[in-house]
Amino acid sequence: MKLIIACTTENLIYVIYLNYMNKTDVKIENTIILGSGPAGLTAGIYAARSNLEPILLTGSTPGGQLTITTEVENFPGFENGIMGPVLMDIMQKQAINVGVNIINESAIEVDLKTYPFIVKTQNQTFLTNSLIIATGASAKFLGIDGENRLMGKGVSGCATCDGAFFREKNLIVVGGGDSAMEEALFLTKFASSVTIVHRKDSFRASSIMQERAFKNEKIKILFNSEIKKINGENKVESVIIFDNKHNKEYTMPIDGVFIAIGHTPNTKLFVNQLDLDEMNFIKVQNITNTSKEGVFAAGDVSDPKYKQAISSAGIGCIAAIDTMHYLEDKNLL
Numbered sequence: 212m213k214l215i216i217a218c219t220t221e222n223l224i225y226v227i228y229l230n231y232m233n234k235t236d237v238k239i240e241n242t243i244i245l246g247s248g249p250a251g252l253t254a255g256i257y258a259a260r261s262n263l264e265p266i267l268l269t270g271s272t273p274g275g276q277l278t279i280t281t282e283v284e285n286f287p288g289f290e291n292g293i294m295g296p297v298l299m300d301i302m303q304k305q306a307i308n309v310g311v312n313i314i315n316e317s318a319i320e321v322d323l324k325t326y327p328f329i330v331k332t333q334n335q336t337f338l339t340n341s342l343i344i345a346t347g348a349s350a351k352f353l354g355i356d357g358e359n360r361l362m363g364k365g366v367s368g369c370a371t372c373d374g375a376f377f378r379e380k381n382l383i384v385v386g387g388g389d390s391a392m393e394e395a396l397f398l399t400k401f402a403s404s405v406t407i408v409h410r411k412d413s414f415r416a417s418s419i420m421q422e423r424a425f426k427n428e429k430i431k432i433l434f435n436s437e438i439k440k441i442n443g444e445n446k447v448e449s450v451i452i453f454d455n456k457h458n459k460e461y462t463m464p465i466d467g468v469f470i471a472i473g474h475t476p477n478t479k480l481f482v483n484q485l486d487l488d489e490m491n492f493i494k495v496q497n498i499t500n501t502s503k504e505g506v507f508a509a510g511d512v513s514d515p516k517y518k519q520a521i522s523s524a525g526i527g528c529i530a531a532i533d534t535m536h537y538l539e540d541k542n543l544l
Contacts, residue, residue: 239327239338240266241544242534244311245318246345246477248275249520250510252302253527254343254534255311261535263544266312266339268332270477273315274299275347276368276511277520284375286520298520323484323503340543341505341534344493345527346477348511348518352470353385357441365447365467370394371519377467379403383450385438386471387411392420394471399429406431406465408438410455441468476512490515499530505541507533 242258244251247269258265272278277295284292293301307313316332327338350368352358358366367373370384374397382402384395387409395405407424412434414421424430435456442449442462449464476492478485486494486502493501493513501508509530510523538544 237338239340240264241339241538242266242341242343243268243328243330243337243339244343244345245321245330246270246275246347246510246512247273247303247313248277248299248345248347248510248523249302250347250512250523250527250530251275251343251345252299252306252311253524254345254509254531255306255313255527256302256309257528257531258343258534259306259310261531263531263535263538264310264312265343265531266314266337267306268318268330269313269315270317270346272347274303276350282376283372283520285371318480321480321484323481323506326505328505340541341537342507343527343530343534344481344501344506344508344512345510345523345530346480346512348474348476348492348515350470350474351472353438353472355438355440357443358468358470361441361443361447361468364445365443366441366470367467368470369518370397370469370471373467373469374398374401377402380466381464382406382467382469383408383438383463383465384469384471385409386473387414387416388471388473389416389420390473391471392416392424394469395424395430396427398469399427402429402467404429404431406433406463408433408436408452410437411435412456438468474511474515474518476515478512488515497533499526499533505537507537 241263242265244254244267255265255267277299282292283295318330320331322329327340330337378401380402381404384407395407398405437453438450439453440451449462452463453460478491492515493508495508495513499507507530509526
């Protein structure tokens with residue numbers, strides 16, 4: 212068994228327990244991957260092909276955000292597009308075929324103050340010489356009636372992913388930051404009209420983004436307004452809007468609702484263990500290196516800007532290669 216340096220009382224007790232039980236054959240994994248979206252699965256494929264024998268913990272949403280999308284037209288290799296859940300199923304099968312050990316559990320605790328690192332799930336504890344974090348980010352939604360039911364049927368959190376399905380349609384974008392302006396401007400390439408709905412009387416977006424939105428003839432603005440309900444059976448048909456300035460509600464016919472109120476990176480496990488930015492995304496250097504040696508990040512968990520499946524997959528590849536080089540440099544392979 213390799214030397215374990217424990218820096219917390221709990222883990223020191225754990226190490227003493229292993230020695231007491233004479234667990235000299237305790238396995239220390241080469242790498243563990245957290246997350247099963249495009250970044251995590253691609254990292255797994257590359258790690259497995261590098262003979263790292265990776266373990267991948269799927270997390271609470273196997274397949275990540277693509278499992279709640281409909282058709283994906285911008286992932287290379289599928290000339291007629293592909294359904295998001297189908298794409299993730301194909302990627303998972305490929306990962307399994309090349310040797311990724313996929314475990315349908317979530318990490319509930321990660322200790323990066325020890326080495327090897329400790330990763331705990333509800334049912335087991337792992338020791339690992341490296342860690343690839345691909346836990347993604349969760350889009351913030353409104354939590355209103357009709358939102359979940361019509362997700363993928365006119366309700367979306369990604370204009371880049373779904374905008375092309377709304378040609379000559381009338382759309383709403385909810386939000387007031389740069390993301391909302393970017394979504395609205397992108398959607399004008401396809402839609403007949405885009406209405407930005409914002410609950411306050413001014414945007415928080417940068418001046419340049421506001422100027423672009425105000426100048427675009429296809430964009431309308433509704434300040435002091437909130438969506439209270441999304442109506443429709445198998446597609447979005449209308450929304451109920453509350454005018455909080457005049458204290459009145461009205462129904463607005465609409466074909467699609469894009470929520471652009473931000474994303475929350477899934478980094479709760481790493482607070483006070485890794486350097487995070489002001490929005491709690493993991494800070495990286497040289498693409499995947501975190502503030503802790505031997506810990507790498509890929510995908511939306513460290514990408515507040517692009518948030519695309521293909522860019523996440525690419526960074527997942529880089530994270531696996533960086534992990535292999537790290538283990539080789541430390542003579543751990």
